[in-house]
Amino acid sequence: MELLKEQIREVARVEKGNVLKVDSFLNHQLDIPLLNEIGKELKKRFQGEKVDKILTAEVSGIAIAAIAAQYFNVPVVFAKKTQSKNLDQDTYEGEVYSYTKGQAYKIRVSKRYLHEKENILIIDDFLANGEALQGLREIVVQANANLVGAGIVIEKGFQGGGKRLRAENMRIESLAIIDEMNESTLVFRDDKADLKADPKAS
Amino acid sequence: MELLKEQIREVARVEKGNVLKVDSFLNHQLDIPLLNEIGKELKKRFQGEKVDKILTAEVSGIAIAAIAAQYFNVPVVFAKKTQSKNLDQDTYEGEVYSYTKGQAYKIRVSKRYLHEKENILIIDDFLANGEALQGLREIVVQANANLVGAGIVIEKGFQGGGKRLRAENMRIESLAIIDEMNESTLVFRDDKADLKADPKAS
Numbered sequence: 001m002e003l004l005k006e007q008i009r010e011v012a013r014v015e016k017g018n019v020l021k022v023d024s025f026l027n028h029q030l031d032i033p034l035l036n037e038i039g040k041e042l043k044k045r046f047q048g049e050k051v052d053k054i055l056t057a058e059v060s061g062i063a064i065a066a067i068a069a070q071y072f073n074v075p076v077v078f079a080k081k082t083q084s085k086n087l088d089q090d091t092y093e094g095e096v097y098s099y100t101k102g103q104a105y106k107i108r109v110s111k112r113y114l115h116e117k118e119n120i121l122i123i124d125d126f127l128a129n130g131e132a133l134q135g136l137r138e139i140v141v142q143a144n145a146n147l148v149g150a151g152i153v154i155e156k157g158f159q160g161g162g163k164r165l166r167a168e169n170m171r172i173e174s175l176a177i178i179d180e181m182n183e184s185t186l187v188f189r190d191d192k193a194d195l196k197a198d199p200k201a202s
Numbered sequence: 203m204e205l206l207k208e209q210i211r212e213v214a215r216v217e218k219g220n221v222l223k224v225d226s227f228l229n230h231q232l233d234i235p236l237l238n239e240i241g242k243e244l245k246k247r248f249q250g251e252k253v254d255k256i257l258t259a260e261v262s263g264i265a266i267a268a269i270a271a272q273y274f275n276v277p278v279v280f281a282k283k284t285q286s287k288n289l290d291q292d293t294y295e296g297e298v299y300s301y302t303k304g305q306a307y308k309i310r311v312s313k314r315y316l317h318e319k320e321n322i323l324i325i326d327d328f329l330a331n332g333e334a335l336q337g338l339r340e341i342v343v344q345a346n347a348n349l350v351g352a353g354i355v356i357e358k359g360f361q362g363g364g365k366r367l368r369a370e371n372m373r374i375e376s377l378a379i380i381d382e383m384n385e386s387t388l389v390f391r392d393d394k395a396d397l398k399a400d401p402k403a404s
Contacts, residue, residue: 028289029315030278032271059260063268063278069234076232076265087230113231 001041001175005188007034008154008176014183018156026125026153027060032067038175039068042123042151045173046072049148052118053077055140057096057107057132064153065123072121077114079107079139088112092142094135107135114143122150127174130161137170149173156181157189203243203377207390209236210356210378216385220358228327228355229262234269240377241270244325244353247375248274251350254320255279257342259298259309259334266355267325274323279316281309281341290314294344296337301330309337316345324352329376332363339372351375358383359391 013021025031051072056065057079065076079094080087088110097104114120120143122136133150140147149171155162157177166172180187215223227233253274258267259281267278281296282289290312299306316322322345324338335352342349351373357364359379368374382389 023289023312024314028279028282028312030268030271030280032268032275032277035268036272059264059280059282062261062264063280066232066234066237066265066268067272069232070238070269073234075234077230078232078261078265080230080261087225110225110230112226 001038003034003037004041004153004176007031008178009186012186014181014186016183018181020154020156020178020181022125022154026064030063035064035067036070038064038153039071041175042068042173043071045151045175046121046149049121050119051121051148053114053120054123055079055109055114055120055136056123057081057136060126061124064125068123068151077109079109079136081105081107092139094138094142096135097129097131099129099131107132107139109139109143111143114139114145116144118143118145119148120145121148123152124150125153127152127155127161127172128159130159130165133161133165133170133172137165151175154178203240205236205239206243206355206378209233210380211388214388216383216388218385220383222356222358222380222383224327224356228266232265237266237269238272240266240355241273243377244270244375245273247353247377248323248351251323252321253323253350255316255322256325257281257311257316257322257338258325259283259338262328263326266327270325270353279311281311281338283307283309294341296340296344298337299331299333301333309334309341311341311345313345316341316347318346320345320347321350322347323350325354326352327355329354329357329363329374330361332361332367335363335367335372335374339367353377356380 011024054065054076069076090111091108094107152174155174155177157179177189179189213226256267256278271278292313293310296309322342354376357376357379359381379391381391
């Protein structure tokens with residue numbers, strides 16, 4: 001998605017520890033028109049697929065999923081990271097290993113909000129090692145729902161998550177895949193959808 | 203806002219400890235068309251006010267703020283509850299006392315994303331004791347920005363927050379104010395905006 005890549009090139013910052021800071025539009029401040037374009041593009045990528053519900057994880061998937069859901073005309077459910085008194089006791093649980101914190105945590109969805117045979121599209125902001133996506137898939141499997149695929153805003157293609165999960169037959173559509181990244185370079189993978197949209201490429 | 207009150211009457215559950223469970227549409231599963239109506243109503247309530255940015259707090263304010271921002275044509279910034287490596291070190295901080303946990307925590311916004319003289323509208327899901335709203339106001343004050351007011355989805359009018367903050371001249375527009383609530387009763391405060399919209403009331 002060219003508009004997204006431009007935005008990343010222009011305003012994202014790479015900080016030590018391979019942290020790509022996109023907090024000016026995706027993670028802290030939210031650029032709502034850009035999120036709308038992301039939502040439209042995700043709808044296009046999953047055109048023709050039956051989607052009944054969008055599943056994401058708190059915190060940074062929520063805004064993207066909510067805006068995108070407008071193009072799918074479906075509700076969103078977001079998995080919770082903390083066991084709070086506001087969450088039902090009866091939940092589906094996925095485990096997510098955090099490389100940052102060096103430990104695993106649970107994400108949970110109340111059994112009220114995911115049902116057998118529902119067609120679930122996962123939407124999330126980042127795909128790196130694939131841990132969050134794997135935890136969300138675990139929840140879909142527990143619910144006996146059908147995983148349509150995952151729509152990701154930014155994939156760090158040089159980390160193993162996308163490759164591993166695609167090899168396990170998960171359909172993943174990432175709107176920008178970064179193949180190389182350091183404090184001075186940012187290399188995006190060529191994107192078939194963008195090439196098709198570009199008349200010079202046909 | 204009549205549609206919202208109907209939704210609360212129909213699907214909200216009151217659980218022990220005065221917890222109003224609205225997780226079927228607001229806090230866990232998200233009813234996107236309803237959030238759009240909430241966004242439109244907030245825009246109507248603040249009609250004529252100059253708003254440059256919407257400020258909310260993670261987690262449950264994010265979806266509401268993102269959808270509402272489409273009607274204000276402004277970006278959203280959400281205050282973070284955890285000090286993560288993804289957050290700048292240079293932040294505005296507000297303190298929020300949590301009655302549930304019996305302790306205070308900090309919410310933070312990077313200084314990059316709030317500026318002097320910006321007109322800030324706070325949007326949040328709940329107003330009860332007013333602690334979150336107070337913490338968000340603290341952040342706006344630190345930034346030397348101008349607080350336009352606060353748009354709240356559900357106010358627990360029987361708790362003191364709204365009354366106290368209005369007495370301190372904060373403009374608060376709550377789309378549903380609950381004056382009495384227990385496991386069998388839910389009493390809403392009459393709502394001038396709803397009365398005006400109802401031809402029987404004129």
